[in-house]
Amino acid sequence: MENVFIMDHPLIQHKVGRLRSHDTGSKEFRELVREIAQLMCYEATRNLPLEDYEVETPLTKTTCKRIAGKNLSIVPILRAGLGMVDGMLDLLPTAKVGHIGLYRDPETLHPVEYYCKLPKDVEERDFFVLDPMLATGGSAIAAIQFIKDRGATSINFLCLIAAPEGIKALQAAHPDVKIYAASLDEKLNDHAYIMPGLGDAGDRLFGTK
Numbered sequence: 001m002e003n004v005f006i007m008d009h010p011l012i013q014h015k016v017g018r019l020r021s022h023d024t025g026s027k028e029f030r031e032l033v034r035e036i037a038q039l040m041c042y043e044a045t046r047n048l049p050l051e052d053y054e055v056e057t058p059l060t061k062t063t064c065k066r067i068a069g070k071n072l073s074i075v076p077i078l079r080a081g082l083g084m085v086d087g088m089l090d091l092l093p094t095a096k097v098g099h100i101g102l103y104r105d106p107e108t109l110h111p112v113e114y115y116c117k118l119p120k121d122v123e124e125r126d127f128f129v130l131d132p133m134l135a136t137g138g139s140a141i142a143a144i145q146f147i148k149d150r151g152a153t154s155i156n157f158l159c160l161i162a163a164p165e166g167i168k169a170l171q172a173a174h175p176d177v178k179i180y181a182a183s184l185d186e187k188l189n190d191h192a193y194i195m196p197g198l199g200d201a202g203d204r205l206f207g208t209k
Helices: 009-020 026-042 082-090 138-149 166-173 201-206
Strands: 004-006 050-056 061-067 071-078 099-104 109-115 125-130 152-162 178-184
Touching: 009 026, 009 178, 026 082, 026 125, 026 152, 026 178, 026 201, 050 082, 071 138, 082 125, 082 138, 082 152, 082 201, 099 138, 109 138, 125 138, 138 152, 138 166, 152 166, 166 178
Parallel strands: 004 178, 071 099, 071 125, 125 152, 152 178
Antiparallel strands: 050 061, 099 109
């Protein structure tokens, strides 16, 4: 699958297993989501461009590397995407954080934007859109389109658990977007829940039902 990256690192797979368990409470669940997001950030930023610059060490001057190119922005899809933000910021502390809120219209079943706050210089940024679950792909497709409509040209999507149906839909709608997932699961059930999945990520993060 072009532009799709499934994380097979042992630490990620170990933590995903703990994340799935119904015995994992909200506190541990939040900690695991943060840790997995941090590990995924490491992989998703592997190809960021670098430039040389000079540093004076205690002994002499030397040439080092630093991240170059566009500025970075993290955009969680409310509300479950919030759980992944701190893990990303642990490694990208200067990244700007936007937010996108969506709800599903009960009649059309289409995602509707109710909140969108992004950095002003959208066209000058690399975006990392966050949502723990990629099920049907509807929310991810809509959120990415909202960002594109404001001028963004470089967008990555990070999720913890993906269904094949969601990946297929997102690729069809946005073939230029790279998709990073900690696990590719089996399928969606009749209620559009990912199987085996981990339940409702938002409820498990925040202790609601």
